[in-house]
Structure formats: structure tokens, C-alpha cells
Amino acid sequence: MNKVKQYRTEVKISQLELAKRTNVARQTINLIENQKYNPSLDLCIRIAKALGTDLNTLFWDEEGVEES
Amino acid sequence: MNNFEDKLLNKYVGYVGQRDEYQKGVIYKALANANVLSFWLITLLMLISLIWDTYHHQFSLGTLFLLVAQQFNVYYILLKLRKTGVTDTEFYDEASYKLQTKQLQKTACFSGISFAFLFFVLMNYLLPFVEGAAIHISWKDLVIMVIQALFFGYMMYLFGKGRLKKAME
Numbered sequence: 001m002n003k004v005k006q007y008r009t010e011v012k013i014s015q016l017e018l019a020k021r022t023n024v025a026r027q028t029i030n031l032i033e034n035q036k037y038n039p040s041l042d043l044c045i046r047i048a049k050a051l052g053t054d055l056n057t058l059f060w061d062e063e064g065v066e067e068s
Numbered sequence: 069m070n071n072f073e074d075k076l077l078n079k080y081v082g083y084v085g086q087r088d089e090y091q092k093g094v095i096y097k098a099l100a101n102a103n104v105l106s107f108w109l110i111t112l113l114m115l116i117s118l119i120w121d122t123y124h125h126q127f128s129l130g131t132l133f134l135l136v137a138q139q140f141n142v143y144y145i146l147l148k149l150r151k152t153g154v155t156d157t158e159f160y161d162e163a164s165y166k167l168q169t170k171q172l173q174k175t176a177c178f179s180g181i182s183f184a185f186l187f188f189v190l191m192n193y194l195l196p197f198v199e200g201a202a203i204h205i206s207w208k209d210l211v212i213m214v215i216q217a218l219f220f221g222y223m224m225y226l227f228g229k230g231r232l233k234k235a236m237e
Contacts, residue, residue, distance in 0.1 A: 024088035037090050 002059050005033040007051045021050035103141070110138045122195045158235040165234055172228045180221020188213040 008018055015033070019026040022043065031037035032047070039047065048055050081095055114134040121128050149155050159165035188209070196203050 025091060028088050028090040031090060040089055043089060 001035060001061055002032065004029070004047060004051070004058060007053055007058060008033070011051055013051075018047070018050055022046040107138065107141050110134055110141070114138060119194070119198050122198045125199070156231050156233050158233045160235055162234075162236070165232065168232055169229065172225060172232070176221045176225035176228060179224045180217040180219075183220045184213045184217035187216060 015029045016026045019029045032039050044055055044059055048058050117131040117134055121131055192205055192209055
């Protein structure tokens with residue numbers, strides 16, 4: 001489960017603005033936020049950069065990681 | 069995909085500007101589904117056209133064109149995919165490779181028998197029936213069917229085996 005919506009809201013930008021910054025359609029951002037589309041690594045990096053954060057923060061699922 | 073095919077696709081689907089990765093994925097999936105459905109539709113139409121031709125004691129250009137369209141579809145996909153190797157399956161141990169080969173033998177055997185049987189029914193029963201000719205089965209027809217089954221089954225096996233790759237160190 002990604003945290004794109006949460007971080008986008010924190011930096012106060014719209015889906016449209018994020019879509020423009022990452023060079024994708026607004027609908028695609030909406031699908032990613034609603035967990036209906038798994039973006040490519042390239043797009044994940046662009047989203048992370050656009051939101052001023054990193055991949056781990058946005059896409060790492062702590063609950064899914066087994067304790068070693 | 070090269071630039072020409074990109075432009076062709078753009079005009080065919082009819083969108084303006086660039087599509088992102090999600091949109092491209094959806095477009096490609098729709099096109100792939102349409103292609104599979106078109107393939108079976110062309111095959112069905114070709115069969116109907118062949119029956120129609122037989123009934124009228126002729127061989128029309130339409131049937132030939134449908135055959136060309138169907139074969140173009142098959143060989144285009146085969147050649148494109150063979151180049152990239154995306155349909156190859158790699159095996160990292162001998163046991164799983166042998167198991168897959170045995171399964172392939174069974175599938176190829178079934179394909180050969182089904183193909184030869186359907187062809188036999190079409191050529192010896194259906195088409196003579198439509199044509200109004202007497203249905204006559206000789207030993208020669210049966211031998212031809214067995215040879216067809218062996219040949220087609222073996223070709224399917226060879227084709228399938230070409231996609232299985234050993235990747236053992």
C-alpha cells in the first residue's frame with residue numbers, strides 16, 4: 001500500500017500538478033493513489049522526486065516485511 | 069516498437085499527444101484482445117468461405133485472402149516474439165526440464181491427433197457432403213491422416229521445445 005496520496009496532501013499539490021510534474025495523466029495518479037495500478041520503477045522515482053521524498057517512504061510496506 | 073509502428077498505432081487508436089505507461093498498457097491489452105478475437109473470426113470466416121466455395125465448385129479470392137490475412141497474423145507474432153525471446157522458458161535444473169518436455173510431448177501428441185482428425189472430417193466428410201459428392205473413405209485417406217498427425221504433432225513438439233531453454237551452470 002503506497003503513501004502517495006498522504007504525501008501529496010502534505011506538500012499541498014493537486015493530482016493534476018503531480019501528474020504534470022511526473023509527465024503522466026491525472027487519471028494515472030488517481031489510480032496509483034487508489035492502489036489500482038502498480039507504477040513502473042521509473043515512474044515511482046519520478047513521483048518520489050516530485051514529492052521531495054524517497055522510494056522507501058512512499059512505497060515500502062512495513063507491514064509486509066518479515067522480522068529477521 | 070519503431071517510429072513507423074508508433075505513428076501507425078497513434079493514428080489507428082486515434083489519440084492526441086503522448087500516452088503514459090498506464091494508458092499504453094491499457095491500449096496494448098485492448099489491441100491484443102482484439103487481435104486474438106480477430107484471428108479466430110478470420111479462421112471461422114475462412115472455413116465458412118471454403119464451405120461456400122465447395123458448394124459452388126470454385127475457389128474464390130476471398131478465401132485465399134482470408135488465408136493470407138490469418139497466416140500474416142500468425143507469422144508476424146511468431147517472428148516478433150522469437151526475436152525478443154519473451155516466450156522462452158528457462159530451466160535451472162534437469163528434472164524440471166525433463167518434466168516440462170514430457171508434458172510437451174503429451175500436448176503435441178494431442179494436438180497432432182486433433183488436427184489430423186479435424187482435417188480428416190473436413191476433407192472426407194464435410195466438404196464432399198457440401199459438394200454433393202459421394203463420401204468415400206479409403207485406406208489411403210487413413211494413412212494420410214496418420215502421417216498428418218505424426219507430422220503436425222512432431223512439428224508442434226519441435227516448436228515447443230525450441231522455447232524451452234536450459235540455463236544450468
